[in-house]
Every structure is written in structure tokens, then in C-alpha cells.
Amino acid sequence: MGDKVAVYRKEHFNAAHRLYNPGWDAAENERIFGKCARPNYHGHNYELEVKVTGVPDKRTGYVMDMKLLSDLIKREVHSRFDHKNLNLDTEEFKNLNPTAENIVRVIYDLLRPHIDAEKDLLVRLYETPRNFAEYPA
Numbered sequence: 001m002g003d004k005v006a007v008y009r010k011e012h013f014n015a016a017h018r019l020y021n022p023g024w025d026a027a028e029n030e031r032i033f034g035k036c037a038r039p040n041y042h043g044h045n046y047e048l049e050v051k052v053t054g055v056p057d058k059r060t061g062y063v064m065d066m067k068l069l070s071d072l073i074k075r076e077v078h079s080r081f082d083h084k085n086l087n088l089d090t091e092e093f094k095n096l097n098p099t100a101e102n103i104v105r106v107i108y109d110l111l112r113p114h115i116d117a118e119k120d121l122l123v124r125l126y127e128t129p130r131n132f133a134e135y136p137a
Helices: 026-037 066-081 099-113
Strands: 006-016 042-054 118-128 132-137
Touching: 006 066, 042 066, 042 099, 066 099, 066 118, 099 118
Parallel strands: none
Antiparallel strands: 006 042, 042 118, 118 132
């Protein structure tokens, strides 16, 4: 078995956020971010897809044990972000606007150190069924 195979794990979490640039006034934030800039926050049911690509292990046949991948996502992502206000309740977004683009990069950075370096990692985050971000692009 010399060919790479991709495996995927889907998870989800629910979180609130507000898109806001503190260097702008309320009118500019509203113009750029629309309803997402309103001061009382709003929530999403985020859907997360994590793709790990590599050569399956000759002994197990696994690229990565999916139970271990699920546990990793629950520990590093779900426990940090589920049912949280990303702006107020998380260190990761205290000074980083929690756009889908920034959230997916943060999730990648949380997972990458725990996945073997010879394996490729791709993270896709659905903010809505029609809006999603992927990293790396």
C-alpha cells in the first residue's frame, strides 16, 4: 500500500460571535459586517470537517484511527468553543475577529501539532450550509 488515502471526520459545535473591528465606529462595522456586527452577538451551528491524508499503516490499515481523531477534535475544538461566545469566552478570539476564515485557521493550528507530520491536514468549517471556509486553501 503505497498510495495516499484521505479520511474525514465530521463534528459540530454551536457558538455565538460578533464580527467587529474595534478601530471602526458602529456605522463602519455595520457597513462592512452587516447584521453580524450587531452588539448583542448571534450564533451558528458550525459543521466541521477534518481531512487527514496519508499512506495507510501496514499493520492497521489506518491512515489515522478515527476514534483518536474524534477524541482530538472534541478535546481541542469542541471543549474550547461549543456553547461559547467566541469573542468573550475564548482566548483565541480575544483579539482576533471570529470570521469563518479566522476560526478555521485557529482550528487547524489547534489540531496540527497532534497529527503526524507526514500526514496532510485540511480543515473545512461550515458556518451555514452555504457558507464555509477551508484551510489550508
